[in-house]
Amino acid sequence: MNYFITHMSAVFPFLVKGAVYTVIITAMSVFFGTVIGLFLGLGRLSKKKFFSIPSSIYVDSIRGTPLLVQILIIYFGIPNLYNMITGDRFTMNVFVAAVLACSINSGAYVAEIFRAGIQSIDKGQMEAARSLGMTHRQAMRYIILPQAFRRIIPPLGNEFIVLLKDTSLLSVIGMEELLMQGQLYISRTYASFPVLLEVALIYLMMTWSISRWVDYMEYKLGVKR
Amino acid sequence: MEPIIKVRNLYKNFGDLEVLKGINLDIAEREVLCIIGPSGSGKSTLLRCLNMLEEITSGEVIVDGNDLTDPRVDINKVRTETGMVFQHFNLFPHMTIIENIMLAPVKVRGLSEGKARQQALELLKKVGLSDKAEVYPDNISGGQKQRVAIARALAMSPKVMLFDEPTSALDPELVGEVLEVMKDLAKEGMTMVVVTHEMGFAREVADRVIFMDEGVIIEEGTPEQIFKNPQNTRTKEFLWKVL
Ligand SMILES: Nc1ncnc2c1ncn2[C@@H]1O[C@H](COP(=O)(O)OP(=O)(O)O)[C@@H](O)[C@H]1O
Numbered sequence A: 001m002n003y004f005i006t007h008m009s010a011v012f013p014f015l016v017k018g019a020v021y022t023v024i025i026t027a028m029s030v031f032f033g034t035v036i037g038l039f040l041g042l043g044r045l046s047k048k049k050f051f052s053i054p055s056s057i058y059v060d061s062i063r064g065t066p067l068l069v070q071i072l073i074i075y076f077g078i079p080n081l082y083n084m085i086t087g088d089r090f091t092m093n094v095f096v097a098a099v100l101a102c103s104i105n106s107g108a109y110v111a112e113i114f115r116a117g118i119q120s121i122d123k124g125q126m127e128a129a130r131s132l133g134m135t136h137r138q139a140m141r142y143i144i145l146p147q148a149f150r151r152i153i154p155p156l157g158n159e160f161i162v163l164l165k166d167t168s169l170l171s172v173i174g175m176e177e178l179l180m181q182g183q184l185y186i187s188r189t190y191a192s193f194p195v196l197l198e199v200a201l202i203y204l205m206m207t208w209s210i211s212r213w214v215d216y217m218e219y220k221l222g223v224k225r
Numbered sequence B: 001m002e003p004i005i006k007v008r009n010l011y012k013n014f015g016d017l018e019v020l021k022g023i024n025l026d027i028a029e030r031e032v033l034c035i036i037g038p039s040g041s042g043k044s045t046l047l048r049c050l051n052m053l054e055e056i057t058s059g060e061v062i063v064d065g066n067d068l069t070d071p072r073v074d075i076n077k078v079r080t081e082t083g084m085v086f087q088h089f090n091l092f093p094h095m096t097i098i099e100n101i102m103l104a105p106v107k108v109r110g111l112s113e114g115k116a117r118q119q120a121l122e123l124l125k126k127v128g129l130s131d132k133a134e135v136y137p138d139n140i141s142g143g144q145k146q147r148v149a150i151a152r153a154l155a156m157s158p159k160v161m162l163f164d165e166p167t168s169a170l171d172p173e174l175v176g177e178v179l180e181v182m183k184d185l186a187k188e189g190m191t192m193v194v195v196t197h198e199m200g201f202a203r204e205v206a207d208r209v210i211f212m213d214e215g216v217i218i219e220e221g222t223p224e225q226i227f228k229n230p231q232n233t234r235t236k237e238f239l240w241k242v243l
C-alpha cells in the first residue's frame, strides 16, 4: 500500500505535465481537424470532381491506415523523403509532428461526420432556401450547416474522445505526453502497475469531462427549440 | 399582354425516365392556374422547372422575360420573382417563425433587420399568426406551418406564387385555413400556379385548370369546362375517381 502511494504521488507532477501536453495536442488537433474536416466534408459532397475526388482519396486513405503508421511517416518518413530529394537533412520537431499527425488524422474522421450530418438534413431545406433566392453558399451557411452542427455534436464529441486517447500513440516518437511521462518514470523505478493505473485514471478523467461537456452542449442546443 | 411565364416545348428526363414530354404553357399576370392529374404524372416536376429547382432537359422556360436556360441569367435573382410553397412546408426548424420570414429579405434583398421585421409582422398578421412570431416551427400545427411558409415566400414580394400540393400533408380539419389564405391572395391579384387535389378550390378560385397525365397536358380549360364537361376520356376517368 505504501509502495502504491509513494509512487503514485511521486509520479504525479510528471503526469500532470504530460497531461497538459495531451490536452494541448488534442485541442490543437481538434481545431485543425475540424477545419480540415469541414472543407473535406463539403468537398466530398461537391458536384465538382475537382473537389470531390481528392477529398475522397484523402478520407479513404487516412481512415484506411493506422494512426501509428501515420505518426511514424510524418516523424521519420518525411525527413527521410526530404533527404532523398534534396540531399539535406532536417529533423522534425516532435510537437509539430504530433499535432500534424493528429490533425490530419482527425480531419478525415471529422470530414465523414460533417458529410453524414449535412446529408441527414432534409433535401427540402436546401430547396426552400434556394427557392427564396439564396445562393448555394448562403443556404449552406444559414440553413444547412447550423442544423447539421447540432446533429454533429455527439459524434464529434466522440471523435474528440477517441483522439485524446490516441495521442498516447505519440509516445513512440518520444512526445512527452501523459503515457510517455508515465513510461519514463517506470523506466527509472519499475513501478509499472501504480503508474499505469494512475495514467489510465487521468485519461478516464479527461474523457469523462469531454463527454459531460458534450452532453451539456447537446442539452443546451437541444432545448433552444 | 405578355405572359409572365412562358413554357415552350419543355422536356425533362431523370436519367432514362422521361417525365415531361413537350409541355407548352402560358401563364398570364394575375391568373390563377390549377394543375391536376394523377400522382406521378409530372405536376411537381413541371412546377419545379418554373424556378429551376429541376434542371431543364430541353425547351424553354421564360419567367418575366428571363430565359431560365440562358446561362447568363442570374437564377438566384429570377427565383426571387417566384415564391414557392411546398407540400411539407420546409420551414427552417432552427429559427423562430419571424426569423424564417426575415431571413431571405435580409440576406438576399439586403433589407435592414428593422424593415424586415416590420414587414414580417405585417405578413404574419395577414396570415393570422401574429401571436406566433417568436415560436419555433415545431410548436405550431401543420396548417399554421403552411401559412408561415406562404408568408415567408411573400416576404420576397414575388410576382408569381407556386404551390405544390400545399394542403396534401395536412389533417383534413386544417386544410380550410390554408385555402382561405390562398383565396385571399388570389383576390388580391397574385399570379398563382397551384398543383392541387382540392377540386373544390380549383373550381372556385382557378381561372384555368390543366389536367396532366404521363408528362403531357391532356386537357385545359376553365374550371367549368374541365369539371362539368371534360372532353378527354383520361380526364373523365381521373375526375370520376377523385370526385
Ligand atoms: N429526382 C428524381 N429522380 C428520379 N425520378 C424522379 C425524380 N423526381 C420525380 N421523379 C419521377 O418523375 C415522375 C413524376 O414525378 P412528379 O413530378 O413528382 O409527379 P407528381 O407531382 O405529378 O406526382 C415520377 O415517376 C417520379 O418517380
Ligand SMILES: [Mg+2]
Pocket: B043, B044, B045, B164, B165
Ligand atoms: Mg407531386
